[in-house]
Amino acid sequence: MTANVIADILSGTVLFAVPLLLVALGGMFSERSGIINIALEGIMVIGALFSCLFLRMVDASGFGPAHPQLSVLIAILVAAFSGVIFSLLLAFASIRLKADQTIGGTALNMLAPAFAIVLTWAIQGQGQTTILIPNWVRITQENFGMAAGNGFLERFVFKSLFLSTPIAFLLLIVAIIVLYKTRLGLRLRACGEHPQAADSVGINVYKMRYLGVSISGFLGGIGGFAFTVAAGSGFQSSVAGYGFLALAVMIFGNWKPLNILGASLFFALFKIVGSYAGSIPFLPHFEGVKSSEYIYLMLPYIVTMIVLILTSKKSRAPKSEGIPYDKGGR
Amino acid sequence: MKNRRNRTGIINGTASLISIILGLLFGLLLLFIFNPSFAITGFDNLMTTGIASSEKLAKVFYQSAPLLMTGLAVAFAFKTGLFNIGATGQYTLGAFFALVGVVQFRLPWWMGLALAMIGGALLGSIPGICKALFNVNEVITSIMFNWIALFAVNLSINNMPLMLANAWGAINKDRTAALTSGKFMAYNPNATIPKAGLDQLFGSNYINLGVVIAILIAVVIWVVMNRTTFGYELKACGYNRHASNYAGIDAKRNIILSMTISGALAGIGGGLYYLSGTAQYTLVKSLLGMGFNGIPVALLASSNPIGTIFSALFISYIQVGGDALQPEYSREIIDIIIATIIYLSAFALLMRGWIGKLFIRNQTENINAEDDQPSENEAKLVKKEETLK
Numbered sequence: 001m002t003a004n005v006i007a008d009i010l011s012g013t014v015l016f017a018v019p020l021l022l023v024a025l026g027g028m029f030s031e032r033s034g035i036i037n038i039a040l041e042g043i044m045v046i047g048a049l050f051s052c053l054f055l056r057m058v059d060a061s062g063f064g065p066a067h068p069q070l071s072v073l074i075a076i077l078v079a080a081f082s083g084v085i086f087s088l089l090l091a092f093a094s095i096r097l098k099a100d101q102t103i104g105g106t107a108l109n110m111l112a113p114a115f116a117i118v119l120t121w122a123i124q125g126q127g128q129t130t131i132l133i134p135n136w137v138r139i140t141q142e143n144f145g146m147a148a149g150n151g152f153l154e155r156f157v158f159k160s161l162f163l164s165t166p167i168a169f170l171l172l173i174v175a176i177i178v179l180y181k182t183r184l185g186l187r188l189r190a191c192g193e194h195p196q197a198a199d200s201v202g203i204n205v206y207k208m209r210y211l212g213v214s215i216s217g218f219l220g221g222i223g224g225f226a227f228t229v230a231a232g233s234g235f236q237s238s239v240a241g242y243g244f245l246a247l248a249v250m251i252f253g254n255w256k257p258l259n260i261l262g263a264s265l266f267f268a269l270f271k272i273v274g275s276y277a278g279s280i281p282f283l284p285h286f287e288g289v290k291s292s293e294y295i296y297l298m299l300p301y302i303v304t305m306i307v308l309i310l311t312s313k314k315s316r317a318p319k320s321e322g323i324p325y326d327k328g329g330r
Numbered sequence: 331m332k333n334r335r336n337r338t339g340i341i342n343g344t345a346s347l348i349s350i351i352l353g354l355l356f357g358l359l360l361l362f363i364f365n366p367s368f369a370i371t372g373f374d375n376l377m378t379t380g381i382a383s384s385e386k387l388a389k390v391f392y393q394s395a396p397l398l399m400t401g402l403a404v405a406f407a408f409k410t411g412l413f414n415i416g417a418t419g420q421y422t423l424g425a426f427f428a429l430v431g432v433v434q435f436r437l438p439w440w441m442g443l444a445l446a447m448i449g450g451a452l453l454g455s456i457p458g459i460c461k462a463l464f465n466v467n468e469v470i471t472s473i474m475f476n477w478i479a480l481f482a483v484n485l486s487i488n489n490m491p492l493m494l495a496n497a498w499g500a501i502n503k504d505r506t507a508a509l510t511s512g513k514f515m516a517y518n519p520n521a522t523i524p525k526a527g528l529d530q531l532f533g534s535n536y537i538n539l540g541v542v543i544a545i546l547i548a549v550v551i552w553v554v555m556n557r558t559t560f561g562y563e564l565k566a567c568g569y570n571r572h573a574s575n576y577a578g579i580d581a582k583r584n585i586i587l588s589m590t591i592s593g594a595l596a597g598i599g600g601g602l603y604y605l606s607g608t609a610q611y612t613l614v615k616s617l618l619g620m621g622f623n624g625i626p627v628a629l630l631a632s633s634n635p636i637g638t639i640f641s642a643l644f645i646s647y648i649q650v651g652g653d654a655l656q657p658e659y660s661r662e663i664i665d666i667i668i669a670t671i672i673y674l675s676a677f678a679l680l681m682r683g684w685i686g687k688l689f690i691r692n693q694t695e696n697i698n699a700e701d702d703q704p705s706e707n708e709a710k711l712v713k714k715e716e717t718l719k
Contacts, residue, residue: 038469089673099676102413102469106625107672114665121660122364241617244473251470294485297615301474305460308471312464 005280007155012272013265015160018168019044019227019239020264023246025175026219028255032179033212034192034205036322038105039090040220041243042112046086047079047221048228049116052131052235053123054078059134068136069143072163076222083221084214086112091213095206098324109243116237131235133228138162164226171219176257188212192318195325205325248304254315266307270300337689342632345681349630350644353671360663361655368658376651376664388534390646392606395540396421398642399599400624402544402551403454403592405633409555410588411568416457416472417596418621419479420450424597425604425611426483429506432521432605433493439523439605443543446601447594453479454593455586462582468589476617484613495610510607522607540602545639547598552635564588596621626672 023040030037037043054075058064064071086108093104120129139161141154179185190198191208199205220243227242228235249267253260274296277283286292308315357376361369380390400417407414414420427449428442437445457471487493487506496503498513507514509521523538555561566574567584575581603609603620627645631637645668652664 093673093676097677097680099680103629104673104676106415106629107669107676110622110626110665110672111669114662114669117662118360118364118660118666126657126660238616241473241477248470248474251467289485289489291485291488294481294488298478298481298485301477305471305474305478308466309460309464312460312466315465317467 002281003152004150004155005276007152008159009269009272009276009280011156011159012276013269014165015162015230015268016271017261017264017268018165019223019230019242020246020249020267021172021223021261022164022168022219022226023223023243024250024253024260024264025172025257026216026223027247027250028253028257028260029175029179029188029219030212030216031250031255031318031321032192033188033209034195034318034320034323034325035091035094035209035213036101036105037087037090037213037216037220038102038247039087039108039112039243040216040223040246041239041241042105042108042110043083043087043217043220044224044227044239044243045112045116045237047083047224048235048239049112049119049131049224049237050082051075051079051221051225052133052228053119055134055137056131059136064134065136069139069163072137076164076167076225079221079225080218081221083219083224084217087213087217087220088210091210094324095209095213098326101322101324113237116235120235120237129236130233133232133234137229160230160232162226162229164222164229167222168226171222172257172261175219179257184211189318191325192321195320196329199325199327205327209325248308251315251317252304252308252311254311255318267300267304270303274299337686339634341685341689342634343637344685346630346632346637346641346675348681349671349674349677352674353667356670357663357667360666361659364663365658372655372659375654376648379651379654380647384532385534385536386650388528388532388537390643390650391541392536392538392608393649394642394646395544396599396603396620397623397627397646398541398544398548398638399602400596400621401627401631401638401642402548402624402635403450403596403599404624404628405631405635405638406551406555406595407588407592408628408633409568410564410584411571412458412461412468412585412588412592414454414457414472414589414592414596415469415625416454416476416593416621417599417624418617418619419472419476420453420593420596421600421621421624422476422483422618423453423479423600424450425600426486427597428601428605429493429611430490432509432518433507434490436518438520442521442605443523443598443601446597446605448597450597450600451590451594454596455590458586458589461589462585476621480615480617484615487611487613505610505612506604508607508610509605521605523602523605536606536608538606540606544599544602544642547595548635548639551595555635596624599624623668626668629672629675 023044027037027040055064055071058071090104090108093099094101117129120131124131141158179189187198187203188208188211190203191205195205223246224239227239245267249263250260253263273280277296278285286295358369358373361372379386381387400421403417403420404414424446428446431437431442431445432439453475456475457468460466460471461468491497493506494503495505495507498507498511500508500511514521523540525538528537528539529535555565563574563579564584566579567581571581599620604611623645627638627641630641648664648667652661655661655663
């Protein structure tokens with residue numbers, strides 16, 4: 001019994017860490033190039049919207065049930081590219097027009113859910129604000145020709161496995177290599193630290209920043225899809241503040257990929273412990289208190305705050321983030 | 331000097347106006363795309379519902395009071411170079427403090443408002459302290475405390491039986507007591523903000539003195555910002571923290587104070603809305619939109635406290651119009667329009683540059699090129715001022 005609970009908690013932790021990891025990595029690329037991307041929330045919504053619409057379409061046409069994981073893969077690509085296109089709105093405003101990055105991002109955060117609701121209404125009919133996710137999306141033991149077991153490992157791996165999980169870990173490795181082992185990564189980081197110096201050695205700062213924001217759109221879009229499948233109740237034009245949480249995870253992770261992985265696992269663990277608190281014997285259950293679930297809902301935010309304050313001395317943001325780069329400026 | 335300030339104001343106003351017109355045109359385009367046959371009627375509804383009847387106008391004023399307060403909160407922090415995205419949490423805690431005051435302690439409404447201010451200020455001070463002492467980004471702290479405040483408020487209300495509507499004869503227990511129900515009126519008749527005859531004037535139950543209070547506060551904030559040393563110090567910190575530190579201004583103290591006052595303003599907004607008697611706080615697990623809507627209010631007004639009065643009225647006006655779009659369209663089209671306006675106003679720097687140039691050209695023509703030098707210098711100054719912002 002307890003082993004099952006532990007397996008469920010671990011499985012849920014990974015499930016919810018994936019969207020945080022992806023989106024925070026996206027934010028990292030953007031900020032490392034010098035653009036504060038507060039629009040991650042909106043990017044997630046757009047990615048989730050178009051991938052869910054795609055899944056809905058292939059589910060109706062019969063292609064989806066026939067080729068489930070291929071469809072999911074295409075849906076992930078749809079999420080990624082819709083995220084890129086949406087993020088270009090931020091890039092255009094903040095790089096080309098040198099607009100205030102926070103304001104542009106806030107506008108996009110407001111735009112995305114409203115656009116999602118309007119479009120969902122237009123497609124599904126009035127008042128139908130939820131896009132349901134078909135049940136063939138989840139990867140089960142049967143996909144591998146295995147018998148459905150219920151041991152610790154089976155529960156941990158297959159309780160809630162989606163294609164987005166292995167892809168996320170693949171993308172993490174790619175992100176580390178790109179950021180630290182390639183010329184591109186070095187140039188990108190230079191643009192976030194000292195764009196003038198980067199420019200003086202012939203690096204196109206504008207191009208690098210466009211690239212940084214686009215990568216954040218790519219990862220943010222996939223993150224939106226990963227969040228929606230993890231949340232499990234379909235797409236409801238919102239990602240419940242996960243884009244902002246990812247920003248916190250990114251800062252907590254000190255703008256470094258592996259630290260971000262740790263931070264997202266840490267945060268997801270506290271979230272899951274909160275929702276499983278009732279079935280964990282050694283945790284206090286607050287018998288006399290009504291609606292005590294709120295105590296555990298607060299937990300991840302409080303813990304993150306404490307950690308942020310404790311680690312703030314070591315926290316180091318990219319030096320030039322948030323400052324529009326002007327070629328003619330000094 | 332005064333002339334230049336006026337001109338900057340006009341340029342800012344024109345830039346916002348252009349953004350608004352373009353945003354509304356984009357909205358019209360959306361109406362045509364989603365349902366062409368209703369587009370003209372829909373747009374007409376959107377634009378005129380707010381003044382179609384005194385009842386709707388009352389609703390515009392009613393909603394604009396909390397919007398103005400959260401808008402002021404965001405604007406105030408912006409002036410000190412801080413982004414208070416936590417207005418929604420401060421608004422929620424303010425509402426909770428106000429309700430506790432009038433329900434649990436039977437206090438009159440104005441004491442409730444004072445408590446709301448304290449609640450908002452307490453929550454607002456946290457991101458300020460974290461920023462000043464630990465250098466934690468205020469955006470992140472605000473976001474975290476939005477959720478913490480929401481859950482803490484819901485948890486507390488659930489454990490205060492007197493606060494819930496079902497303690498006062500209603501059946502629902504997912505919301506707070508209706509302050510105008512007969513049973514509650516007998517318990518605390520002074521819990522709601524007085525209507526001062528406005529309800530009879532407008533023929534609507536919604537309106538009360540809230541909007542007047544909010545406008546007065548906006549004027550006070552303008553005076554503090556523009557006519558006091560304290561306001562000058564806050565703005566100086568916003569322009570350049572290191573320079574103001576060097577000039578002997580305590581930047582850390584100012585950051586904390588700025589966020590505290592900003593939080594207090596948002597808190598009053600929560601008090602104004604939930605002490606109106608026509609609103610009940612509903613226990614949901616998502617953040618209240620009113621706090622986030624303060625951001626466009628502030629941006630549209632270029633963070634000018636007087637400007638926020640007009641932008642709050644405008645946003646409230648098209649939101650009332652947006653409700654009239656249903657059922658042919660979803661009302662979220664309004665949010666798209668507002669978002670578009672904000673996105674365009676992010677180009678304000680560019681637009682202000684163009685408008686400024688136009689202005690200066692006209693003026694130099696008027697002077698008939700007697701002496702070009704000063705106005706050119708002035709143009710540079712204006713430009714410099716804009717870049718500083």
